[in-house]
């Protein structure tokens with residue numbers, strides 16, 4: 001359906017109502033819309049607000065006359081045709097009106113036909129003029145540069161935008177050939193093709209790199225179309241052009257920036273990827289292809305991001321993608337990646353949503369291969385474990401404390417058993433708590449020394465949880481951890497070492513004592529032998545035989561004592577040095593005791609000391625060295641006789657006590673003070689008795705103890721003051737097959 005054309009509006013201005021009616025009738029008959037007014041002011045008002053295509057204007061009206069209205073319209077750029085209606089045929093006035101711009105000058109009475117023709121012509125001319133004006137304005141105001149040339153390229157029209165773009169004013173280019181804009185940047189073929197296109201009646205589109213009047217080059221996008229005349233012959237060319245220098249520069253900058261980012265991404269050693277919002281990979285940098293083994297073709301064919309992860313990880317990856325696509329915070333996720341060839345390796349994936357126009361369109365991420373980091377972590381863990389085990393298995397007690405405060409922070413197993421505290425107790429303790437009360441005040445000072453000394457060792461006493469004082473060597477070392485400074489303390493129990501040092505000292509003292517005692521003991525019989533033998537040698541002729549015999553007797557007696565002393569010394573030192581080998585054999589101790597007592601009977605009789613033997617009725621068997629056992633009996637009985645004044649008694653008995661034999665040697669002699677009871681078994685120890693000089697070496701009892709001990713037995717001394725001494729020897733009985 002075609003819209004009905006707008007009816008032209010004809011404004012009729014006349015003060016005579018009959019004239020207005022007449023003209024309105026004609027106008028309406030012609031099919032136009034008639035609007036009537038009675039004076040000039042009404043015309044001015046009307047045209048200001050409503051449309052008017054033709055004005056029939058009476059020349060003489062009251063108020064503003066026709067001429068005045070015409071002048072007003074011309075002055076105010078009204079372009080519709082004005083047909084003047086006049087009562088007179090004044091030629092001069094008619095010429096004046098036409099000059100002013102009136103379309104026609106008609107005289108009354110109005111000839112209907114004349115008016116009709118004039119109206120039609122005026123309207124069609126006005127329409128044409130209107131279209132030309134419109135087109136002209138459009139071209140003049142177009143932001144596109146417009147140039148019209150003839151068929152040889154000679155410029156016939158350019159608009160202001162053309163001048164703006166090129167710098168050439170209209171006057172400078174009219175009549176010039178368009179090739180004044182040529183920059184020389186395009187090859188001839190470019191122009192040839194252009195001309196072939198447009199002269200062939202086609203529209204050409206393309207970009208020119210042209211030169212402005214100033215010499216500056218610029219880019220323009222152009223559409224050139226041929227324009228045909230009524231005879232359909234190409235008469236000119238119309239070029240519409242837009243300066244795209246800036247847009248092109250922007251486009252190039254953008255392309256370059258895209259390129260730069262691609263290149264940068266390709267430079268990264270880590271895979272960088274993008275996916276769409278269904279998780280399909282849309283981009284990967286070079287490292288992505290290199291590391292995972294996929295090709296750009298795989299990507300074009302489309303593949304899921306899940307594919308680059310181990311199958312068992314895919315559920316997590318899916319959840320992760322969903323979380324990110326939901327706008328979840330970007331974060332690093334540790335996953336196992338999978339190459340195209342199936343090889344797997346640990347990775348850290350950082351991803352973030354891609355937001356376009358406020359919407360999440362996919363994901364972007366970077367994948368870090370953490371194989372090495374994992375290996376380092378593992379070896380670090382292994383090392384830590386190794387050192388922890390090492391630390392725990394060190395046999396010395398080790399405690400680690402904070403260097404600032406002395407607070408205990410770590411300890412090994414030995415420390416737990418050494419100090420007797422539990423781990424919980426340790427963790428609430430300070431190093432100073434390990435010192436006994438009397439050192440507690442100095443403890444912080446000691447600790448400061450450990451810290452300032454850096455490393456070293458000191459001796460100290462510590463107290464265990466059970467209250468035992470232990471002598472220790474404390475070695476310390478200072479070390480720094482990531483955040484704090486620590487002191488490592490190694491406690492070594494030196495109480496045994498101290499004890500053995502003491503023992504060594506004691507032994508040396510005993511040896512010295514032994515030597516001086518031996519020399520002392522040897523000296524008196526030796527001097528006596530020397531004295532008497534020298535007298536004999538010197539005075540033997542003057543001495544009577546009785547005296548000589550007496551002297552020889554003394555020499556013999558002293559030699560015997562000397563021999564027995566030397567024997568004792570040798571015996572004890574042999575036993576001491578572990579060189580004595582006892583020839584143990586089953587024997588009846590009663591036999592040994594009997595024979596020993598028999599050999600001492602004479603001495604007892606001489607001293608008038610009774611010696612009574614009371615032996616177990618049944619036979620007993622012990623495994624013993626007969627000589628050694630006899631020595632034990634002799635030493636004990638000899639002592640008993642020696643320390644029992646004449647008239648006293650010595651009782652020797654042998655009984656069985658469960659699976660032991662019990663030998664008792666009891667006398668009614670001097671007895672032994674309680675304080676000396678244990679000491680009498682020490683070498684050379686002799687009980688000091690006022691005013692008495694009893695013979696003896698102080699070796700008899702030590703020999704007894706050594707022999708008895710070597711036979712798995714024991715010896716003890718008892719005494720009740722004033723009631724003599726009792727010695728008991730116990731030895732295990734020998735049972736066949738035992």
Ligand code: ADP
Pocket residue numbers: 635639640641643644667669670671672680685686687688695696697698699700701702724725
């Ligand atoms: P000694 O050769 O001096 O007798 P012993 O080692 O046999 O050395 O004895 C050590 C000391 O023990 C003696 O000096 C003595 O004082 C004391 N003693 C040993 N036996 C008796 C005893 N039966 N009665 C009193 N004192 C004894």
